[in-house]
Structures are given as structure tokens and as C-alpha cells.
Amino acid sequence: MAGAELIGQEEIREVVGVLESGILARYGFDAERKGIYKVRAFEEAFARYCGAGYAQAVSSGSAALKVALTALDVGPGDEVIVPAFTFLATYEAVLEVGAIPVMADIDGTLNLDPAEIERKKTPRTKAVIPVHMCGSGAHIDRIVETARRNGLLVLEDNAQGCGASFRGKKLGTFGDMGIFSFDHYKTITTGEGGMVLTNDRNLHLRAEWYHDHGHDHLGADRALDGRTILGFNYRMNEIQGAIGLVQLRKLDELIAAQQRNKREIKEMLSGIPGVGFRELVDPEGDSATFLAFNLPEEVLAERFQKALAEQGVGTVCFKRNFWHYVPNWEHFLARSTANSRKHPYSHPANNGAVAYDRSAIPRAEDILGRTLVMGLAVRMPPERMDKIRGALEQAARVL
Numbered sequence: 442m443a444g445a446e447l448i449g450q451e452e453i454r455e456v457v458g459v460l461e462s463g464i465l466a467r468y469g470f471d472a473e474r475k476g477i478y479k480v481r482a483f484e485e486a487f488a489r490y491c492g493a494g495y496a497q498a499v500s501s502g503s504a505a506l507k508v509a510l511t512a513l514d515v516g517p518g519d520e521v522i523v524p525a526f527t528f529l530a531t532y533e534a535v536l537e538v539g540a541i542p543v544m545a546d547i548d549g550t551l552n553l554d555p556a557e558i559e560r561k562k563t564p565r566t567k568a569v570i571p572v573h574m575c576g577s578g579a580h581i582d583r584i585v586e587t588a589r590r591n592g593l594l595v596l597e598d599n600a601q602g603c604g605a606s607f608r609g610k611k612l613g614t615f616g617d618m619g620i621f622s623f624d625h626y627k628t629i630t631t632g633e634g635g636m637v638l639t640n641d642r643n644l645h646l647r648a649e650w651y652h653d654h655g656h657d658h659l660g661a662d663r664a665l666d667g668r669t670i671l672g673f674n675y676r677m678n679e680i681q682g683a684i685g686l687v688q689l690r691k692l693d694e695l696i697a698a699q700q701r702n703k704r705e706i707k708e709m710l711s712g713i714p715g716v717g718f719r720e721l722v723d724p725e726g727d728s729a730t731f732l733a734f735n736l737p738e739e740v741l742a743e744r745f746q747k748a749l750a751e752q753g754v755g756t757v758c759f760k761r762n763f764w765h766y767v768p769n770w771e772h773f774l775a776r777s778t779a780n781s782r783k784h785p786y787s788h789p790a791n792n793g794a795v796a797y798d799r800s801a802i803p804r805a806e807d808i809l810g811r812t813l814v815m816g817l818a819v820r821m822p823p824e825r826m827d828k829i830r831g832a833l834e835q836a837a838r839v840l
């Protein structure tokens with residue numbers, strides 16, 4: 442639960458400060474707000490922390506995906522390559538902008554296999570969305586290199602990997618754009634919220650305009666703003682911005698604590714014959730929100746998971762999970778968009794013949810079925826660790 446575990450006096454003080462200012466909106470009220478601009482300060486601090494040129498705060502990670510895809514001008518007639526293992530929002534965002542998501546397989550990192558880009562590419566492909574699932578990175582260097590060679594845009598969905606890095610560079614800054622989520626379950630939280638990063642000024646401006654009805658935020662007040670494109674409202678508010686600022690200050694310590702906890706549990710697991718681990722592209726850059734380990738066969742993983750659960754230790758097998766694996770989304774597979782004419786599948790610019798069969802993702806079918814994922818916390822006191830140790834020892838007997 443990471444950031445949510447650490448909500449305390451600092452967040453409370455910041456929120457009270459915003460309420461006392463009387464201004465909850467991030468834009469406007471310049472005379473009344475006494476110089477307090479929390480969302481703007483959060484954006485600046487976040488861009489600096491990640492080493493990105495520009496940051497645009499938005500109302501959620503899902504909104505961030507839609508804003509970024511819109512800024513990148515992805516729309517009807519375009520295909521976007523997305524890994525089979527991700528949260529549903531990544532696929533929904535592609536549909537939201539009128540494009541078609543194309544499902545791709547994963548590799549030992551549990552993230553997008555770079556080799557899939559050239560296999561899944563068609564003349565319609567415009568972009569690739571690598572997702573850094575469960576806090577650990579994809580082969581982002583190879584993904585960006587392959588995408589560039591094929592003339593494709595890269596949008597990193599780093600909703601789950603805030604603070605993680607690859608060779609010293611923060612995830613979310615490798616592609617043309619990168620997004621983050623600050624919902625309650627993510628590495629740091631603002632309750633709901635998201636961020637869009639880019640180094641490209643033009644993409645940043647398009648994201649800024651689109652997320653606020655086209656306002657360019659250059660007027661003396663909002664009524665005097667200029668506008669070029671239409672947009673919508675995906676704004677973050679000042680209370681969220683204030684909480685984000687405090688949470689960001691806690692991020693490095695939070696990750697260090699999770700890394701210590703992960704190391705300790707990995708140590709326990711490594712004594713069990715047959716147990717393997719998820720490939721970590723850069724263990725030092727791991728945000729360590731989760732620990733993913735595998736067994737040689739799916740039946741063994743299932744048995745092990747059940748034995749752990751009986752001892753009070755929960756794990757997730759994402760092949761059987763309801764929300765993070767494409768073959769399990771019956772409403773998505775039925776093309777049940779909220780529109781009765783099934784937009785965007787029915788759009789004349791789109792090719793309706795897209796398939797989401799399990800046979801197209803053999804690696805995910807194999808490895809996700811054998812993999813168990815344990816959520817880590819910042820605070821895992823010795824009693825909790827002892828409980829996990831005992832449960833692992835018990836569970837090892839069923840293998």
C-alpha cells in the first residue's frame with residue numbers, strides 16, 4: 442500500500458493550509474490565493490525528481506493515459522500495441538481516443554517483450570505502450586530503440602512504477618511521454634490523481650490545453666485565456682497537489698524500505714527448491730512494491746498459493762486475476778464499449794479484425810500461470826516477517 446500507509450501529520454498540515462487559503466482550484470484567483478499554487482509546485486517537484494522537462498498533473502492515471510494519447514494525436518485509424526498483462530485502463534484509454542489496442546506478449550520481466558513490437562506491427566500501428574507492472578521495469582531501452590526504428594511513438598504507462606529507474610534514469614522519461622497514477626493503491630497517492638511527463642514542449646502544451654478545455658493559462662484571468670484546440674476537464678485540485686508534494690518527499694525512503702523488505706523475503710524464498718524469480722532489468726532501480734516469484738508448473742503454483750493463503754499470506758496469480766489480464770476481461774472481449782454502436786470498433790477508419798486470443802500470448806499464458814505476486818509494504822514489522830517465514834516453510838511442504 443506504500444504511500445497510503447504513510448499518510449500522517451505532514452499531509453494533514455498541508456491540506457489544512459489549502460483549506461485555510463480558501464482556494465481549492467489550481468488556476469485563477471491569483472489575487473486571493475496568497476501565492477499558494479500547490480498543483481503547480483507538485484508538477485515542478487515531480488518533473489525535477491524524474492528528470493523530465495515538463496509535468497502535467499491530471500485527475501487520474503486513466504485521465505493521464507487519455508491526455509497523453511490525445512497529445513500524441515492517436516485516434517481513429519491507429520493501432521496501439523499494449524501488453525496482455527496490465528490494468529484494464531491502458532486498453533480503455535486507447536479505445537477512449539478512438540484507436541484500437543493490439544495485444545502483445547510479455548517476457549521474463551512480466552512486461553512487454555520488445556520483440557513483440559515488430560511481430561504485432563501493421564501499417565496502422567502508431568504507438569506502443571510499455572507498462573512497468575508491479576513496480577519493476579520493462580526492457581525499456583530495447584523497446585524505445587525498436588519503436589524508433591519502426592517509426593512508432595512510445596508512451597510509458599508507469600502508473601505502478603513511480604520512483605523506479607533503469608540505469609539511474611527514472612522510468613516514465615524514456616518514451617515520448619510517460620504517465621503516473623496516484624490513486625489510493627499506488628506507490629504515492631493523492632487519493633485520485635495522475636501525471637503526464639514529456640521532454641517535448643509541444644506535446645506538453647497539447648496535454649496542458651487538452652486537460653483543461655483548451656485553456657492556455659496565459660491570460661490575466663481564466664476569462665482572458667487563449668485557446669486553440671478543444672479539450673475536456675481532467676484537472677487536479679489543490680488538495681491533491683498538496684498531498685502529492687508531501688508524498689513525493691517520502692518516496693525515496695519508502696522505496697528503500699520496500700527494497701529491504703523484498704530482499705528479506707526473497708532470501709526466505711530462495712531456500713525453496715524450484716522457486717525462481719521475475720527477471721529484474723535493474724534490481725537497484727526496482728521500486729519494490731511487489732515481489733513476483735515462480736514455480737516450475739502452474740499446478741504447483743496453485744498448490745503453493747493455497748497453502749500460503751491457509752497460513753494467512755495472500756498472493757495473486759495474475760493469469761487468474763480479473764482486472765489485469767486481457768483474456769479475463771469478458772466485457773472487453775465482447776467489444777462492450779459504452780456506446781451502443783460499439784465505437785470505436787465500428788469506426789470506418791478502424792480495422793474491425795483485431796483478435797485477443799490466448800494463443801497469441803503463449804509466454805504470458807505460461808509464465809503468469811506459474812507466477813505468484815506478493816504485495817510488499819513500507820512497514821513490515823518482525824512479527825509480519827516471521828509470519829511470512831513460517832507460511833513459506835509450511836507451503837514448501839506441498840511442492
Ligand SMILES: *Cc1c(COP(=O)(O)O)cnc(C)c1O
Binds near residue numbers: 504572624
Ligand atoms: C492504476 C493504473 C492505471 C490507472 O490509474 P488510475 O489513477 O487508477 O486511473 C493505469 N495503468 C496501470 C498499469 C495502473 O495500474
